Amino acid sequence: MKTGLRILSLTALGIASFATLVLADTVTHASTPAARQSTDGFKENHDKKMAARAALLGLTDTQQTRIKSIVTASREANAPLRLKLADNRKQIRELSRAVPFDEAAVRALIAGGESLRTELAISRIKVRNQIQTVLTPEQQAKAQQLRQLSPNKHRVLHRDGEM
Secondary structure, three states: OHHHHHHHHHHHHHHHHHHHHHHHHHHHHHOOHHHHHHHHHHHHHHHHHHHHHHHHHOOOHHHHHHHHHHHHHHHHHHHHHHHHHHHHHHHHHHHHHOOOOOHHHHHHHHHHHHHHHHHHHHHHHHHHHHHHHHOOHHHHHHHHHHHHHOOOOOOHHHHOOOO
8 A cells, every 4th residue: 555655646746846847947938038039029020010011001101100109099098907907817817726716706806807808899999990080991991801801810800800
């Protein structure tokens, strides 16, 4: 029987060691220059996509400047909401691990998160509407055609061909 317990404890020790190594690797990777460059690469790729879209739509420099200012203002205005949403997710994670589990508290936090997500969705729709007003009717038609050719499958609004 002692042999069985010893094997069980060695197995548990092995699993714990493996988990520690994976966690350490994840934390170390997140702080490496390569990981930081991946976010820089994302921004660079995003900028290239935006420039390509501007070229496809034939946006003038003035239109591009107005659109950037609309997006920047929205991003700044929504920063507090995004922080609240991140805090909400953190609280939900913490409560989900608590013993005993407090279902009512988790439900309240989830409802609060839905409210924040609704506000952010309304803000995105407002931004899209403001951007539409910057475009000429021809550019609006071209944008609609482009959306139908390559819809963003991650957002419900895009699935219906909406902007």
